[in-house]
Amino acid sequence: MLRLEKRPVPSRFWLWGTPVLAVMLTMIAGGLMFAALGKNPVVAIRTIFWDPLFGEFAWYFRGQLLVKAAPLILIAVGLSLGFRAGIWNIGAEGQYIMGAIFGAAVGLAFYPADLWIVFPLMVVAGAFGGWLWAMIPAILRTRFRTNEILVSLLLVYVAQQILASMALDALRNPEGGGFPGSRNFGSYPAAANEEIIAGTGMHWGVVAAFIAVIAAHVLMQRHILGFQIRLAGQAPRAARFAGVNPSRLVVLCMGLSGGLAGLAGLFEVTGPAGQITIDFASGYGFTAIIVAFLGRLEPVGILLAGLLMALTYIGGENAATNLGLPSAAIQAFQGMLLFFLLAVDLLTNFRVRVGRLA
Amino acid sequence: MEIFGGINPAILIASLMVAAVPIMLAAIGELVVEKAGVLNLGVEGMMIMGAVCGFAAAVETGSPAMGFVGGALAGAALSAVFALLTQVFMANQVATGLALTLFGLGLSSLVGQGYVGIKPPSTGDVPFGPLAEIPAVGTILFRHDPMVYVSILIVAAVWAVLRFTRTGLVLRAVGENHDAAHALGYKVQRVRLLAILFGGAMAGLGGAYISLVRVPQWTDGITAGAGWIALAIVVFAGWKPWRVLWGAYLFGGIAVLQLNLQAAGARIPAEYLSMSPYLITILVLVIMSSDRSRAALSAPAALGKNFHASR
Numbered sequence: 307m308l309r310l311e312k313r314p315v316p317s318r319f320w321l322w323g324t325p326v327l328a329v330m331l332t333m334i335a336g337g338l339m340f341a342a343l344g345k346n347p348v349v350a351i352r353t354i355f356w357d358p359l360f361g362e363f364a365w366y367f368r369g370q371l372l373v374k375a376a377p378l379i380l381i382a383v384g385l386s387l388g389f390r391a392g393i394w395n396i397g398a399e400g401q402y403i404m405g406a407i408f409g410a411a412v413g414l415a416f417y418p419a420d421l422w423i424v425f426p427l428m429v430v431a432g433a434f435g436g437w438l439w440a441m442i443p444a445i446l447r448t449r450f451r452t453n454e455i456l457v458s459l460l461l462v463y464v465a466q467q468i469l470a471s472m473a474l475d476a477l478r479n480p481e482g483g484g485f486p487g488s489r490n491f492g493s494y495p496a497a498a499n500e501e502i503i504a505g506t507g508m509h510w511g512v513v514a515a516f517i518a519v520i521a522a523h524v525l526m527q528r529h530i531l532g533f534q535i536r537l538a539g540q541a542p543r544a545a546r547f548a549g550v551n552p553s554r555l556v557v558l559c560m561g562l563s564g565g566l567a568g569l570a571g572l573f574e575v576t577g578p579a580g581q582i583t584i585d586f587a588s589g590y591g592f593t594a595i596i597v598a599f600l601g602r603l604e605p606v607g608i609l610l611a612g613l614l615m616a617l618t619y620i621g622g623e624n625a626a627t628n629l630g631l632p633s634a635a636i637q638a639f640q641g642m643l644l645f646f647l648l649a650v651d652l653l654t655n656f657r658v659r660v661g662r663l664a
Numbered sequence: 665m666e667i668f669g670g671i672n673p674a675i676l677i678a679s680l681m682v683a684a685v686p687i688m689l690a691a692i693g694e695l696v697v698e699k700a701g702v703l704n705l706g707v708e709g710m711m712i713m714g715a716v717c718g719f720a721a722a723v724e725t726g727s728p729a730m731g732f733v734g735g736a737l738a739g740a741a742l743s744a745v746f747a748l749l750t751q752v753f754m755a756n757q758v759a760t761g762l763a764l765t766l767f768g769l770g771l772s773s774l775v776g777q778g779y780v781g782i783k784p785p786s787t788g789d790v791p792f793g794p795l796a797e798i799p800a801v802g803t804i805l806f807r808h809d810p811m812v813y814v815s816i817l818i819v820a821a822v823w824a825v826l827r828f829t830r831t832g833l834v835l836r837a838v839g840e841n842h843d844a845a846h847a848l849g850y851k852v853q854r855v856r857l858l859a860i861l862f863g864g865a866m867a868g869l870g871g872a873y874i875s876l877v878r879v880p881q882w883t884d885g886i887t888a889g890a891g892w893i894a895l896a897i898v899v900f901a902g903w904k905p906w907r908v909l910w911g912a913y914l915f916g917g918i919a920v921l922q923l924n925l926q927a928a929g930a931r932i933p934a935e936y937l938s939m940s941p942y943l944i945t946i947l948v949l950v951i952m953s954s955d956r957s958r959a960a961l962s963a964p965a966a967l968g969k970n971f972h973a974s975r
Contacts, residue, residue, distance in 0.1 A: 310754075312972065343774075394758055446946075450954040455705065455758070456896050457946050463889045464939045471935035595762055634773035634884075641767025645745065648755035648763060656754065 311657040320654040325600055325607070328647040329614070335646070336639045345629055353628055354621030354636075367620050369507030373578050374616035376511040377402070377570035379609055381594035383518045384563030386603040387525075391538040393559045397443065397458030398567040399591025400465035401436035405568020406575035407472050408435025410488060410582050413497035414477060417489065424496040429510075429572060436568015437561050439465065444560035448553040454560070466587060473584045488582035491575070499577035511573030515612075518566060522605040535559065567591060589637075596644045615640065674803040676920060681808065684916030685815045686711070686870035686878060686887075690894035691901070691908045692819050693866025698898060699826065700859035701839035701966035705761025706746055708891025709768025710864050711871035714739040716772040718872025719784055719882045728787040732811065732872050739868015740861050742768055747860040751853045754970050765891070773884045780883065784876050787811070811873050816909065818866070823905035835859060839964035842971040852971045867891065889942065896945045900952050902962040918944055 409432030622636030722731025
């Protein structure tokens with residue numbers, strides 16, 4: 307008979323052992339899923355996890371790794387702050403879209419002026435757009451106690467409709483021959499987010515992601531706000547006695563995560579995506595939730611988790627072209643990873659004992 | 665009588681009853697889950713798995729009835745994963761529910777690959793004979809497929825069970841105070857497991873209704889947030905079964921009205937009409953939760969908290 311015994315303090319070993327275990331279990335279960343789809347599981351796993359890093363075309367894939375990881379890390383770092391405090395912003399996808407729209411709109415308003423100030427202004431506008439979109443659930447929660455999970459998520463669908471409207475109407479390229487979609491930032495150098503070092507995939511979004519990781523690390527470890535966030539998440543009552551203002555924390559955490567998601571959207575639309583289109587939103591805002599948990603809500607962990615998740619994206623594309631593996635399989639694979647992570651997390655907080663209670 | 669440029673009110677009401685079925689089923693299932701003290705945010709994922717598996721089952725067997733059974737089973741199967749993680753592995757309910765939705769969205773588009781562009785076997789209307797010929801009333805009440813009536817019966821059954829039976833009392837006790845229920849000798853985890861499975865089956869059934877009747881076809885992301893609206897309706901209903909019915913009709917009405925306005929070529933751009941159900945859901949949530957006394961009284965006290973028997 308197996309029995310669970312609550313640990314007095316979470317296990318330090320399993321705190322970092324569980325993500326590794328979860329990844330291994332996901333590879334096994336994913337292999338079974340690929341086998342069920344009629345693919346050789348070993349080849350499929352190798353195509354996803356090994357070939358992009360060490361295979362024949364690794365020089366191309368390695369650059370892509372940073373391109374995919376940057377938005378995931380940027381969003382996940384923001385989300386992790388709120389998640390730690392028990393504030394569930396799960397509408398990052400919407401904030402990502404709004405950041406892209408705000409930033410792109412500012413850039414397009416300046417077209418074709420070739421000024422150095424254009425791109426910095428767009429960055430500010432992008433962060434502002436995401437922040438603004440996150441403020442809706444934040445204010446509704448602090449003012450009316452409305453559940454921020456539902457509001458932030460429902461706003462994703464609203465943002466997607468606004469995106470469609472922008473691509474078809476307000477931001478449409480006047481010289482695009484009537485096709486939906488904005489001007490391409492690739493042909494407007496003052497507003498483009500180009501690679502800083504050619505061929506590495508290193509663009510301004512990657513720089514921002516690294517800065518965010520370091521800033522969040524310092525915030526959580528060294529700043530009073532980081533302490534308050536952790537306190538509010540672990541002992542809400544104690545936090546209130548200690549003078550932590552819960553409303554202020556909600557506004558701060560939601561605002562930070564929204565702003566970072568907006569930045570991710572801005573860097574994506576000016577760089578890898580290139581323009582506002584109807585299908586610009588690619589689900590980074592949702593995958594970032596997995597990244598945040600996989601990284602144990604710690605900035606450095608999120609950095610590693612973001613790179614791993616980026617690898618599954620790239621490897622998934624690789625497997626799609628080489629093995630004909632459906633691209634949806636990767637999404638299911640990522641969801642599975644979160645399942646295993648949540649399941650094995652038990653080991654962190656509980657001891658598994660054999661035998662009955664003495 | 666014609667309003668809104670050629671929309672017949674009788675047909676509008678009849679179609680809002682159809683539009684309400686998926687969210688009504690999913691919401692009544694989630695209501696039972698939340699009454700047992702569990703917050704399952706995976707409704708969207710269970711619905712879309714129900715939609716694709718129900719569609720596949722109906723196409724393969726040629727029977728819509730088997731499709732609905734398949735959808736309910738798929739929803740229940742996915743909810744079993746949620747139950748395992750939250751009740752056995754003590755995982756955080758919010759995170760697990762999100763995982764369920766993300767996984768469901770991915771898996772459904774994987775399962776549904778071979779079913780894009782196929783028409784499902786059609787679900788016939790219940791033959792009410794001469795009743796269906798009554799002007800207006802016949803159109804509104806007696807020309808629907810069986811699931812419209814089944815969904816209302818399920819709401820009535822949930823209301824009766826929660827209110828009048830011992831089972832309902834135990835379920836509510838577990839949701840209000842799991843420590844007290846445990847001390848009385850009730851199996852907290854078992855009650856919650858069964859509630860979660862019921863909620864999953866209802867969400868799956870609602871999803872199958874979308875792909876088999878409401879749309880009817882399979883496309884990726886077909887549920888388009890219906891699961892999240894269902895979650896909002898449970899809050900809107902103040903955890904009361906009959907109010908779920910009215911809530912679902914209200915949102916069904918909004919969905920139908922905005923589609924009709926789009927079709928009638930209203931001045932408002934289609935994108936802004938399409939976002940209206942989500943905006944109105946948020947508005948209703950704000951109104952419901954701003955009333956401090958009511959919101960605090962009606963939510964099950966142990967909602968979202970995991971239970972671990974220490975002895």
